Amino acid sequence: MNASSDKPNASALPRMADVAKAAGVTQMTVSRALRDPAKVAPGTLARVRAAVAETGYVPNVVAGVLSGRSRSRIVTALIPTIQHAIFADTVTGLSEVLGPHGYHVMLGETGYRRDEEDALIAAFLAHRPDAFMLTGVTRSPRGRDLLRRSGVPVVETWELSRTPLDMVVGYSNEDAAHAMTRYLAQRGYRRIAFVSGPSRTNERARRRELGYARALRELGLPVLPIPTIGAPSVPTLEEGAAVLDAVLAHGADAIFFTSDVYAVGALLAAQARGLDVPGALGIAGFHDLPIARVVSPGLTTVHVPAHEIGVLAGRKILASLTGAAEPKKSVIPFTLVPRQSTR
Amino acid sequence: MNASSDKPNASALPRMADVAKAAGVTQMTVSRALRDPAKVAPGTLARVRAAVAETGYVPNVVAGVLSGRSRSRIVTALIPTIQHAIFADTVTGLSEVLGPHGYHVMLGETGYRRDEEDALIAAFLAHRPDAFMLTGVTRSPRGRDLLRRSGVPVVETWELSRTPLDMVVGYSNEDAAHAMTRYLAQRGYRRIAFVSGPSRTNERARRRELGYARALRELGLPVLPIPTIGAPSVPTLEEGAAVLDAVLAHGADAIFFTSDVYAVGALLAAQARGLDVPGALGIAGFHDLPIARVVSPGLTTVHVPAHEIGVLAGRKILASLTGAAEPKKSVIPFTLVPRQSTR
């Protein structure tokens, strides 16, 4: 009943030839019936469909892709880590848009490491994806080269770039940090500290630092020493708590963390030692994670359009695959969210 | 310089033939040099490697998979939603284990819908993955049939099953709920309510309900009416808050939510109306998300081994692909985490 049982065959799944035999037509007719039904006589179409159901046929995308005549319908998404809710949100947005069009997301985690990103680009390219979604806009020459030569559409996300590889969706991390820093100053804080993750591995952290420093310069306020914190992975509450003393030692009256997680960790630590937040110490975060709403006082933070980034990236990818018109670049606004952790 | 420029070619990437030409050998020698270097003379190997670097060659997995002679190195993971941190954790665990072995995770979100899961199984099967990781242990006959016929190793996760498709990694949701319910009773609560997500779409929620009811029966305590809540998607704080009045109307002195998010929503709502938690009302959650540690009072909850599930699923998959010995079934313990939201 299955042609594949005649000869040794790796897969137990029926082939198109099996369907053809069951329907009493040739393989090509089955192919047409599946992908261009209008070209097949109604009666034949019905028989082919019955045969597909009967055999439990699942098309082999691989063969079509190899022939270069059909697409893999795979879109690769490279994010630093799925652990961080913001990137998970972006991936969700992406797959929400792509899913209904028959595209599937293949996920890779770079762990914020450039070399790992390169390795993943090469590894994923081996599967001939139809498009790439990448996080950030800085990459190694090798990565850029591979992507360019592959001719695959690429969307870079989470930042803006004057020299994008192809398409970009993001917001200005520098402006966001700038806006928050000015907000803190406007609320009367004068010694505003800045704490971010390890900036060497993360261009976005560096941009935020620039925005922070620029705002203070504009306002004539002092830039406090920036402590190093944690590992280049997922921020933890403990790291935020641990950095508190070092910052207070510099006489800070406000701390701007580039992660809500650090900020909440510091907030809890501050409360534990009886500090008045927001009176004696203002605390601000970044990302507007669920925990920012839940702590008391609520955390002042910057809402970033994580989900929206994924949605727009998906739209751009679809457009570039179907030839539809769509701008190469989209800037999405961030939003400052004042809560009670600042005056 | 590129053989692919001679004739129309979909991809701009170099082929193995291009490498062969650059190295002055045949394609087969390149193939061997890449996948079984010991069979190639050292000098040739060096030339091939130089040629690979020079041309920027990236292997085409697709071709190898089609020939049925090499593996796709794709592992498909189907989860309800990436939004929920627990499933994201599982996926991280999975890809941590598989990544170093050259396997990549292709992610699908079922949105807790059975028909969507079936559609995804078929769609992903079309890419000939080497293994499947699925969430839950109940699936449609069609899904089971497809998976079985494909002969692909399957790991079902997050629950236990007496009739697994292949391999299972999970814990007993029933026992976990049972343990929490007994704990609440032991702390002196007598009218213990249970609130979960929509159980029709989620076998795990149903199992927990069974555990809750069993514990109360054993203890001779009343089973309170179980309110319906929310949509079958990601739990929100608002939904937890909204359900509070209905539960209190039944005279509950403790509420066991099957999600920390609901529990925290209710906790904040209870505090807003001046209720004494844990004195007048005990609140317990499920999953031990970061917010459970952050709220005040800290949320009593059940820690589930989300990350560990992914790790073990990855190990089982590797074992079944390499023929290594590994049990078909793993039961991972949950942990009750008492905090201050219960007496």
Next chain:
DNA sequence: GGGCCAGATGTTATCCGTAACATTGAGGCT
């Protein structure tokens, strides 16, 4: 020096769908 062996490399067939071209047959027109 002839023959043999083993290591290194080359040749061929194959995996499964699909585009392009080929063939068949029914109906319409003069």
Next chain:
DNA sequence: AGCCTCAATGTTACGGATAACATCTGGCCC
């Protein structure tokens, strides 16, 4: 009736890497 047309279906070649088998080469032994 003969011929043409077009819709429906069939046939052939191809994509890129790989296993199996074929060939070649140099070194060793008697």
